[in-house]
Amino acid sequence: MPSQVNALTASYARGRTDVPLIEQTIGDFFAAMAGRQGARDALVSRHQGLRYSYAQLHVAARQLASALLSQGLVKGDRVGIWSHNNAEWVLMQLATAQVGLVLVNINPAYRTSEVEYALNKVGCKALVSMPRFKTSDYLGMLRELAPELASCAPGQLQSKRLPALRTVVWIDAAGPGATGPGAAELDADQPGMLRFSQLMAQGTSADERIDAIAATLSQHDPINIQFTSGTTGFPKGATLTHRNILNNGFFIGECMRLTPEDRLCIPVPLYHCFGMVLGNLACFTHGATIVYPNDGFDPITVLEAVQAEKCTGLHGVPTMFIAELDH
Template sequence: MVTTNGAGTAAVPAQPSYASGTSDVPLLGETIGADLDRTVARFPDRDALVEYATGRRWTYREFVADVDALALGLLDAGLGKGDRIGIWAPNRAEWTLIQYASAKIGAILVNINPSYRVHELEFVLNQSGIRMLVSAQRFKTSDYVAMVEQVRPQCPALEQVVFLDDPAWESLLRQDGDRQRLIGVQAELSADEAINIQYTSGTTGFPKGATLSHHNILNNGFFVGELCGYTEVDRVAIVPPFYHCFGMVMGNLACTSHGSAMVIPSEGFDPAAALSAVAAERCTSLYGVPTMFIAELGLPDFDGYDLSSLRTGIMAGSPCPAEVMKQVIDRMGMSEVAICYGMTETSPVSTQTRADDSLERRVSTVGRVGPHLEVKIVDPSTGLTVPVGEPGELCTRGYSVMLGYWQQPDKTAEVVDTARWMHTGDLAEMDSSGYVSITGRIKDMIIRGGENLYPREIEEFLYTHPDILDAQVIGVPDARYGEELMAWVRLREGAEELTAEALREFCSDRLAHHKIPRYVHVVDEFPMTVTGKVRKVEMREQAKKLLGLDAG
């Protein structure tokens, strides 16, 4: 059907919400190990890895020596291409060593969430068929040794367990074998082979193992680093956990593909340690999810940290509040800070803001599509691309899309279509310049009395309240409207208790009536994943109990 304008001539078709990332820089066509060797040859004496808490540090020459020794140790232990090696530990230097050593022999590294309990650990060990588990002995209140011993009889594929700081680990790391043997092994590897399994945090049932190749994660780390302007002089404070793409890809691989230094501030997130590491190591870049930056900015002695070395950084993992972004730029001096959007299944980054983007672009969008990638926004019901400015589901395609969920082709087919588009489940809009704004999850969208409400819009408004430090909006069951709005808020220190009536009064005349939360719940902390994402599913379940809505 051809539409016409008033004069009877064919109208110009609406611009579709589609963008592809052009680049003069080609994709990397090599393995992670080969890329590391290339970097070592260029920058052998520059810092590669710094563990701030212990003072341990490696130049690139020293780092690859330990990586190669560990790789030979893994080969001597009977591991090789395609075998699964699990890593269950917080952020420490050994995590990084095993990441690169496993890549050098073509083994598949299986990242295990440090917060997993026994039943989750058992599931991952069995579902991925892990032959060797490398584990910390404990982290926070978790006794990993006891937990491993508890599940080991139920995990027939698990042949070897090596605990960090044990003689077995030292033996594995101190192999002085034939480097030519390792070179021969590396020569037999393909960049398109699986190298990593990362389990997505499922909200129902058990998580799924996103399977990623050298090509997936090496290129994603490289191009994230390119857009951050990384060179061998950069030093990146990697605060997010390594078990997640934010830490091991956007952090480690972005650094090693550019000769930059990986700086580990602490095993788990500690806002004071993060800023201390930046100051002591003169970091040029700082990573974190918004809640991490909020905690750092909220330190009573924040002004006592010398952050003058910071140039850039990345905020990602969940929507970045505009007010927080402005403070990161103004108070931390991160003038080139980037917003990244992505998901584990896409290695992870699909869109990113650039250093020359305006403040408005960086606080209101997640940037433009990355190099060599495509994004489009489709109508979830029809699958057709919507015109610019209209909401829909964000889809992405290109080198970054996972090989699939480990041994779950049916689950893979639910999210990756026959044209290899990854359906993210996120609601988004694209403007005429290709900038993407994330408006929420399809499953988080609230339908109140037939009106589609997007929590992000309301949350951004709540941040303007002088007493609110952080805010999350969810939908709860309602007999009249189907769903009602509930705001969970964290208050600034010293603020008086905030009632629903007081918040509604604040919103009155500033926010449309149907967007004003009916319920308010003040909390000290939100339910969170280890990666800093708010668990709205858990919040909704708690809310139903708090409000006596279980029957709804």
């Protein structure tokens, strides 16, 4: 049967085309934004007592990118983040993007079998985790999955149940540059694991490898894996590119009419696209300020953050807004 080439016709509906799509990587875009407004607030993490200007956040993200490279990670490797909202989360988001590492969002509600499935499904080579939250003992779950941690050197894990995982990093109490209450209270060392502060100390923002790798990256490269909820089967890892999530964040910010004068309170979880894309990247693409009120939702700390930080925007889901209005 002879082949036929049908002429292309216009679709019935189409979106606006007057605003061009961003064709940069996340790292390049953020570097340019930091260069334009380095002195402006980029991030306020109230529960940690941390504040970063755009220039400070850019330097810290480069230092972390350098540190991740020092762990032997290379472009395309998967790096998991298993944590509630904090400065370390957004630093991981920026640092991995700088050097082509694929950030894997791990739901903090996962239990042992679920995190085992997620880490193995995508082959995470490194994992950054908060130590615990309320009744969830994240490091305990990791030790259950990888008892080999008790006898291995940090970064040298060889686990039967987590065969791809080599490096486990836990977010220690001090965090990067912490000065707030409790900053000096450090937990005991964890065998086979690195503290986040130790990892940061291994890097330098002047590392020439960062720019060399960045020059090889494309906006079409995969940079993030987000898992579906798994309501109809096992969770599926959706692989997203720089172009996907950067433009998603940008156009959300456009709809919100964000400007560098805006300050967005983000109590929704960062592991979900609501927090890391519609929150973080909506702000970063418009030079606005991110405000994290807490690591787990609490209506009073959200309202306190909105007032104290003079927030002009507030993210949330209906149950959050109802709790805030009922307070």
